[in-house]
Amino acid sequence: MSGQPALDIENLRKEYDDVTALDGVSLTVPEGSFFGLLGPNGAGKTTFINILVGLVRKSGGTARVFGHDVEADYQQTRNAIGLAPQEFNVDRFFPIREVLEHKAGYHGIPASEAKARADEVLKQVGIYDKRDTRFDWLSGGMKRRFLLARALITDPDLLILDEPTAGVDVQLRRDLWELVTDLNDQGKTILLTTHYIEEAERLCDEVAILDSGQVRAVATPDELKDRGTDQIVVELREPPATLPDLLAGDDRVEAIDRDGHQLTVTARNGGLVAPQLVRELDREGIEIVDLEITRTSLEEVFVEMTRHDDGDTAAGDAGDGDSDADADGDDSDTDSPRAEQQVAPDGGQR
Numbered sequence: 001m002s003g004q005p006a007l008d009i010e011n012l013r014k015e016y017d018d019v020t021a022l023d024g025v026s027l028t029v030p031e032g033s034f035f036g037l038l039g040p041n042g043a044g045k046t047t048f049i050n051i052l053v054g055l056v057r058k059s060g061g062t063a064r065v066f067g068h069d070v071e072a073d074y075q076q077t078r079n080a081i082g083l084a085p086q087e088f089n090v091d092r093f094f095p096i097r098e099v100l101e102h103k104a105g106y107h108g109i110p111a112s113e114a115k116a117r118a119d120e121v122l123k124q125v126g127i128y129d130k131r132d133t134r135f136d137w138l139s140g141g142m143k144r145r146f147l148l149a150r151a152l153i154t155d156p157d158l159l160i161l162d163e164p165t166a167g168v169d170v171q172l173r174r175d176l177w178e179l180v181t182d183l184n185d186q187g188k189t190i191l192l193t194t195h196y197i198e199e200a201e202r203l204c205d206e207v208a209i210l211d212s213g214q215v216r217a218v219a220t221p222d223e224l225k226d227r228g229t230d231q232i233v234v235e236l237r238e239p240p241a242t243l244p245d246l247l248a249g250d251d252r253v254e255a256i257d258r259d260g261h262q263l264t265v266t267a268r269n270g271g272l273v274a275p276q277l278v279r280e281l282d283r284e285g286i287e288i289v290d291l292e293i294t295r296t297s298l299e300e301v302f303v304e305m306t307r308h309d310d311g312d313t314a315a316g317d318a319g320d321g322d323s324d325a326d327a328d329g330d331d332s333d334t335d336s337p338r339a340e341q342q343v344a345p346d347g348g349q350r
């Protein structure tokens, strides 16, 4: 335990010519947490990650990883992070165990230990029997597992997973969820970016919603859902022609609509409003036949928060998992990353 937050980000900015990718992002990610970074395409998630791993130089603000400044203390920062990127930027010509050994060597792990470590992480992600296979020959799901193995080779304290389940089938997604949950239980801090809202909801203690380079909210998935509105739909047996004034003065209630025998109440915290509604109807002698509460989904809250004035929302992005990030953020892989600039270990730009 370092005693420092895994991420301590203040007023982080990044401009690419006339595009502002990060517009004053401040965030704290506690050590040991499972933190989600959600945002529509172009929100700035990849830029944020690339700054952490030294692939993109920030334009302003500060970013610290377990207390290490990402630029001044590049090597310590980089050694603390394991990144599983979206793109398959892997050396395709060597057996995957060798790829892992090279990467371990790059991070200063002696050759004698590197092999054992490579075997260990391959077993951990369930592809040990493929150790002598080239990356290109792995199935899509195994490739995702391999990226995770590569991120784990240095036993990092912070694991960054950039769309780890993009394009994988349901079974593998569940396997990967189990794996990363175990890693988090073992003490690793996890930063996850995802388009799958269900994934964030299941896995994350806390999520930040990033939109147009700004943090719109940081909260637990449940807290975010509480910000949305729920619907309480009540079927009444013999309602009077005119209903009494229900839930008067309750500022959680946004609307009450009646359609024949059906009453629909739109309210925040529907689960808490419903008992009051039942009491009031009972007091008025109006019998309830059926009552159903539909909770707002995290996806609805997300769409609402990232809705733009032009009507463009993040909704179309949910689930497509398609992006063009391309870096695992160190020099140990031969394929060059799509970074606009790279920050060298000495803090200069490559």
Ligand SMILES: Nc1ncnc2c1ncn2[C@@H]1O[C@H](COP(=O)(O)OP(=O)(O)OP(=O)(O)O)[C@@H](O)[C@H]1O
Residues within 6 Å of the ligand: 016, 019, 020, 021, 039, 040, 041, 042, 043, 044, 045, 046, 047, 048, 322, 323, 324, 325, 338, 339, 340
């Ligand atoms: N190297 C670059 N040069 C110029 N503009 C860039 C560069 N990289 C990113 N951008 C722009 O910065 C903004 C943020 O992009 P970024 O890739 O960080 O978003 P993202 O949230 O990761 O999106 P996605 O979900 O599609 O991966 C976008 O407008 C993008 O076009």
